[in-house]
Amino acid sequence: MLALPxxxxxxxxxxxFQFGGEPAIRPPSAVTDTVWAEYVYMRSNEKGPHRELWCHAGGCGQWFVLTRNTATHAVLP
Structure with missing residues (x-):
């Protein structure tokens, strides 16, 4: 069980909670297909500390960013 704050x-x-992926700035609407595909599909998939978007869908409904170690699942400050 993973406990999230x-x-x-x-x-x-x-x-x-609902996982929202990596926090990223959405590119402008007038970009090439290559830039859009990189935004949608390419993820860093880091091992270790990683910033993530989460939504407390089963509670208050708020979105927030947390840092989690993807190797140990420990939530970091």
Whole structure:
């Protein structure tokens, strides 16, 4: 079980959350297909500390960014 800290509700079970991927700035609407494909499909897939978007869908509904070690699943400050 992965326990995630919601900044609004406190620590909750992973089942209450929806993963949102890497936080990234959306490219402008007038970009090439290559740039858009890189934004949509290319992920860094890092091993170790990684910033992630999460939504507390089963609770307050708020989106937030947290840093998690992808090798150990530990949530980092």
């Amino acid at each position: 919601c900044p609004h509700c406190g620590t909750r079970d992973e089942a209450e």
